[in-house]
Amino acid sequence: MKNLIKQTFKKIFKDSPGKLSTKALERASKIQKPRAGTPHDWEDYERYLEEYKKESND
Numbered sequence: 001m002k003n004l005i006k007q008t009f010k011k012i013f014k015d016s017p018g019k020l021s022t023k024a025l026e027r028a029s030k031i032q033k034p035r036a037g038t039p040h041d042w043e044d045y046e047r048y049l050e051e052y053k054k055e056s057n058d
Contacts, residue, residue, distance in 0.1 A: 009025060012025060013025075013026065031048065033045065
């Protein structure tokens with residue numbers, strides 16, 4: 001499933017690299033530490049990191 005999503009993103013990026021929606025998809029696909037935000041944003045980020053560590057250990 002992840003490979004299918006990656007292939008779809010690559011196709012969208014190649015077809016229309018200058019569109020605003022393509023740029024938004026690119027930013028969304030690169031999860032970074034939040035610079036600011038609500039405590040809920042930080043909790044979601046920490047939860048994501050924990051899940052990522054569990055997946056990488058398996």
